[in-house]
Amino acid sequence: MAPARYIVIVACTQLVKTSAMLNMLGYCIDQDPGPTLWVAPREDDAKWFAYNRARPMLDDSPALARHKPTVSDDLTRLEWNLPRMFVRFVGANSPAALSQMPIRYLFLDEVDKYPAFSGREADPIKLAGERQGTFWNAKSVLASTPTTRNGNVWKYYEQSQQLVCHVPCPHCGRWLVMSLAQTKWPGGADPADIRRHKLAWYECQHCGGRIDDLVKLQMLARCVWAPRDHQITDDDIERGHVPFDTQVGFWLPRFYSPWLSGTFGSIACEFLQSKDDPPRLMNFVNSWLAETWQEKVEANTTDALAEHQAGYPQGMVAQGAMVLTAGVDVQMSSIYFVIRAWGAGWESWLVRAGRVETWQELEAELFLTKYPVGQWGETEWAVDEHASALGVRLACIDARYRKDEVHAFVRKWRDVARAVLGRDHLGGNLYSLTRLDKDATGRAMAGGRHAWHVDVSVFKDRLSRFIHAGPDDLGQWHLPADLPSDYLAQMCSEEKAIVRNKRTLQIKEEWVLVSAAAPNHYWDCEVYAAAAADMQHVAALRPGGKPTVYVPHAVSAPAASRPGKPREREDTPYRASSGGPWLQRRGRWMR
Secondary structure (H helix, E strand, O other): OOOOOEEEEEEOOOOOHHHHHHHHHHHHHHOOOOOEEEEEOOHHHHHHHHHHHHHHHHHHOHHHHOOOOOOHHHEOOOEEEOOOOEEEEEEOOOHHHHOOOOOOEEEEEOHHHOOOOOOOOOOHHHHHHHHHOOOOOOEEEEEEOOOOOOOHHHHHHHOOOOEEEEEEOOOOOOEEOOOHHHEEOOOOOOHHHHHHOOOOEEEOOOOOOEEOHHHHHHHHOOOEEEEOOOOOOHHHHHHOOOOOOOEEEEEEOHHHOOOHHHOHHHHHHHHHHHOOOHHHHHHHHHHOOOOOOOEEEEEOOHHHHHOOEOOOOOOOEEOOEEEEEEEEEEOOOOEEEEEEEEEHHHOEEEEEEEEEOOHHHHHHHHOOOOEOEEEEOOOOEEEOOOOOOEOEEEEEEEOOOOHHHHHHHHHHOOOOEEEEEEEOOOOOOOEEEEEOOEOOOOOEOOOOOEEEEEEHHHHHHHHHHHHOOOOOOOOOEEEOOOOOOOHHHHHOOEEEEEEEOOOOOOEEEEEEEOOOOOOOHHHHHHHHHHHHHHHOOHHHOOOOOOOOOOOOOOOOOOOOOOOOOOOOOOOOOEOOOOOOHHHOOOOOOOO
16 A cells, blocks of 8 residues: 555644644654655745744754754754755745755645745745655645635645544444534523533534533544545444545544634634624634635525425325436435426426435335325325326436446436436536447447436526525425425535636636535435436426326346447437427437
8 A cells, every 4th residue: 555645634723733744744854854845835934933843843852853963054944954854944935945956755834825826936836846756755745724615725635535533422422523513502692601601512413412522522532534424333443444545635623622722612602703704704614614715606595495395295296297307426335315206397396305225225215116196185195096106217326436336226227327427517518428338449338337427517506596486486396394304404515606716816606515514415416306307308398298107127238239339319418408308319300
């Protein structure tokens, strides 16, 4: 197993990141020497840090003090000529210092405060990194409090393994990642009193148990670093079974601080005092939550979503629905799904939403169940005995995780299921088909795997319009009365924000996570269900139309076809959904 090439630390202020980097520097000096460059935002910062932080570490540690040079002139503020290596401290605004010498170790501190350009040269991070080209065992460490999604540290963190700190609940024993959403305090309490009297607590997202600050310290002692969606078990901890990558990233918000500023009361107080003041709220998000700040354009709220709940139960199809589609979000240890019924004018009703553990459970929900049509009687919802029950006509299944399993499932149910990959901005196409398996000549193999690239930004916009539609608008969007407990919260996990490119100064609107800790599985499912509806030309449905009664069936083996010519008819990317199924080209009569 190769060592990590890049280490990325995203942390709140005054919590471990610079101290961790100093410990790494000390290890290099004592155990594995090599030429080293430490980069601060400015040259003045580099001078202060070298003299007030790094030099005391060298003096106070017996293990490091024995590596000090005998000539005092070899230990200046900005350059240490040690017996086995040198360490140079520079500012990111000095291109000459960044590109002066070959280095093995590169420490980049507070990278979000770096200038976009180093003088007239390129990005200072790239400029310094090019000095490592002669070392096969080079290593770079980047650390900073985040600013925006386009900030340096967050861009590198998103390209990394993205490890977060999992701690065990003292009540149920399940592992959790702490977030602001689960921090609770008495309603109406004064923020200063919450801090002073430690009135806030943390509520376990699994069992609802109350966790106080003293118990939190015991939880932190058992911290396990793993990806957010990784399901941790005691067996995993014993075997150290955590996926590995050459670029690892660590995310550390204030919740994991053992100091006074990390108490739940301090966090709650700071939030309450900041929430109505945008500049101060931005500081709270960056410096306390270690998350990026976005200028919000459009967002959902649980109250607005709850207004869409009607009186029907899950598992029932409303009269007027003609087509059922599904969206599936596959995670490492579970599978989320929604089934939505569609009628004329893009009106839709959520039929089922849930989470399963196995593919057998998923196919039972999607393809082995026919959902009855019902109507509202005088006192309750009753099945319409004269209407045929409906089955799912098309399911779009996210293929980012567990790809082999997804493609095997889609192959089995290929008439009613498609593997999809979400993409932003496909150049005008709503979706396009990509053949994954090709022969030596580059032609698509018969029965080979394929995936549909879906422009999720378009369908997120469409879904948001449905949610915020007025009573007379197209796309009336309905929810059942008995939703899963976390459905509404997950539907509020993303917001549309203004994203600025610091280099090109371009401004664009993008859908981004409200919080790095916010799960968005049901939101993704609804997006894919809307994409499946577009693939089924729901826009062509008319009032009084006949429902699509389709009985899906599993296929044991791919049907025979000519090499290079897959059997699917929907090969052409669609730019709009204005036509009905009768416009699809099925033969040669249109030529």
